[in-house]
Amino acid sequence: MATPVHRALLAVDLEGSGKRDNHAVVESRRVLFGELRQAFEASGIPWSLCATETAGDEMVVIVPPEFPKRNLIHPLLGHLADGLRHHNRQAAASVLLRVRVAVHAGDLLVDDYGTTGRPQTHLARLLGSTPLRAALAAAPPTATVALLVSDHFYEDVVGQGHRGIDPDLFTPVEVREKETETRAWLHVPGHTATHSAQSRNSADKSSPTDRVGGVRISGSDVKIGGDLFGGDKYNYPPPS
Template identity: 50%
Template sequence: MVSLWYFVVAVGSLGVFAPLAFVHAAWRLRRAALWFYVLGYSLMSFFMTYSLARAGDADNTEIAFGFFWFFGTILLVTVSCVHLALLRKKILYPLPTVWVESGMHCGLFSIDIAGFGQVGRSSEIFVQVRRMLFGLLENAFTGSGIAWEVCLKSDTGDGMIVVVPPQFPKFRLLYPLLAQLAADLARYNVVTAPELRIRVRVAIHAGEVTLDEYGVTGRPKVLLARLLDSRVLRDALAEAPDGSPMVVLVSDRFHEDVQDQGGPGLDTMSYRQVLVNEKETEVRAWLHVPDPVIRVLP
């Protein structure tokens, strides 16, 4: 894997060649500030090498250098590996603004809590429900192999829009994400108080989005909003059994480009075609009610 050699070099050389990994990271990330880290780690590496050379004799001074080299090396290797792990993540998963501004084709996931503003729900309940849903959502994305921390997220008050970087396969927005989220919501609803139970609508699409000073925009985001707010999806949740905490609407383009291509775990038979007619939008989409009893193994 890209830059995995960082850790091999740092640990295998006992920190002596750790600066080489930082040189590579500075070059890949194009950040001038990282060259100061190169200098810092180079100086530490020099002092460790010097201490090891001075520890060759047996008098008290050299023994002190030996202790300095031993504990200093452990600290140098540990700190450099932690630092390199962070830099490696930035190389593999660049910040959202980097890939959104380039207009790349991204996965789009939108979720909304049904009846969030119903009478009887206090502000404290709002906070608890949102915190629980967003926590379960993060777990579902992570369990599906999508790095939550590098997704671009937009809070909508009673839900969230998630823009997924293009390096993640888009089928992961379907499997195992939907099954895990449905199962987690169902288990949560069984043990919680009625006013804290969560039922959600989900819309999934993909397209080329752009980022301006106000956030993500573009036609794909507009269609995502139409799918999420559609009467078809709202009626589906109202008609779903009480034990079903979630209904999903997948755009026709996503269904054709991703689902129809097949893949491990993808189930097309449980999706049915519907017509979405909202405002100026009239499109086909695919409706799905996930089975909440499905359990996803870690």
């Protein structure tokens, strides 16, 4: 019988990989996963103790329970964003890197093939969601990371007032992907306006509406330059 274990989960996905040739994809993976490893190590989470699952330019990192979940937000995101920004200053256009990041936590099941369970499925829906893709696409070129955390992770970690984590910098958005309909919290490090506690509390009463990194978000709809992504128009950004 599969054994349940509680784990924090972080997933990354490279923006624009579908536009890269094979050589650029290999180089992008090498740099991205290397920077991710360094960000974990610099945040006090030994890479060798984490489990990883890789598919193309995506990676899911499964974090042992003895390490504080808050470290996945601070200082890890800052280390990752800085590392990618440093790379981009020297890189050719074909290997400029910006990433979408999703964070969640929950009980996974361990079987003969590794880990599985609804938390991993939920994480995948967050990572591939329209609000997260749109936020990074609309953010300035200097923004190298866009983050979406689950409502559960926000309540348990982000909203608890840990040093280095400002809950006011996270904006509630509605995620509707396949069978998933949920609220999540969006943040573009270094490019997110401060939101009041009143605006966060209002998300409990109505669909969230706000502006993050140049993206206007209303419920599941995201407006960029007047174009509507999601909602009834189903004008989704090109897949990447």
